Amino acid sequence: MARDSRNSKNKKEVKKKGGLGRGLSALFEEEPQVKPAEEIEDLPLEEVRPNPYQPRKNFDEKKLGELAESIKENGVLQPIIVRRSVGGYEIIAGERRFRASELAGKTTIPAIIRQFDESQMMEVAILENLQREDLTPLEEAQAYEMLQKNLGLTQEEVSKKMGKSRPYITNYLRLLTLPQKTKALLQHGQLSMGQARTLLGLKDKEAIDGLAKRVVKEGMPVRKVEAVVAQMNERGKKQKKKSAGKSAFIKASESQLASKFGAPVNISETKRGKGHLSIDFASPEELNRILDLLGVNLDE
Secondary structure, three states: OHHHOOOOOEEEEEOOOOOOOOOHHHHHHOOOOOOEEEEEEEEEEHHEEEEOOOOOOOOOOOHHHHHHHHHHHHHOOOOOEEEEEEEEEEEEEHHHHHHHHOOOOOOOOEEOOOOHHHHHHHHHHHHHHHHHHHHHHHHHHHHHHHHHHOOOHHHHHHHHHHHHOOOHHHHHHHHHHHOOOHHHHHHHHOOHHHHHHHHHHOOHHHHHHHHHHHHHHOOOOOHEEEEHHHHHHHHHHHHHHHHHOOOOHHHHHHHHHHHOOOOOOEEOOOOOOOEEEEOOOOOOHHHHHHHHHOOOOOOO
């Protein structure tokens, strides 16, 4: 819908769209039986706010810049969709165009104003982004969780609404159980979905962050991550047997060191307070990695 096709009042009638019953296709497709018309209006950018339920947290700065340059030359060719709220408007769809318009130095933006309640507002924001398929795996997982919690849907209902299998939804939701540092690596694209899912198989949850950091540093393919997780789980079983009868302080120390080095750690202590500490490694490469963490440089 070209902006230059609007009349002298900067307004144009368009067909009213359907509701949310069939997702975004129903929201944006034309339905001839619906008679009321909508108008495109130029709204002050300062009165427009992002959708509070927007699942996408990261916007590609390069692409935003390219869109901003296009808007400088041609204006906003497709209106955003908003709803009225206290003190202005909230975006239902079109946040990229809104952000790019700000970058382009625009003061107004063409928009269609619709009536939406909180539930509809949330559903449209989530469905629009999910169907564009440009969310990070973590953002996608958070969107499914939001559909569940805020709309009271089961995993089965979410899977039907999104046209995905239930295991697909389950696998994404499991990403939300990862520790924060690993989530950050996933969010910024340093970890892949496959690598992150494999890390969830590590039984020692406190060691996930350490292994995730190692996966990124070494550029491990998923198959290699699977092998390392299996090795660590097996060594963990043996370590658990060794740890039987140890004090809470020793167990906590072993756990923290294992997380730091991404490898099983064993501390043995005599009644006199003496003892020894050992760090397991499964290959020369792993030994070198541990030595690097300890600051040991054998080439000096």
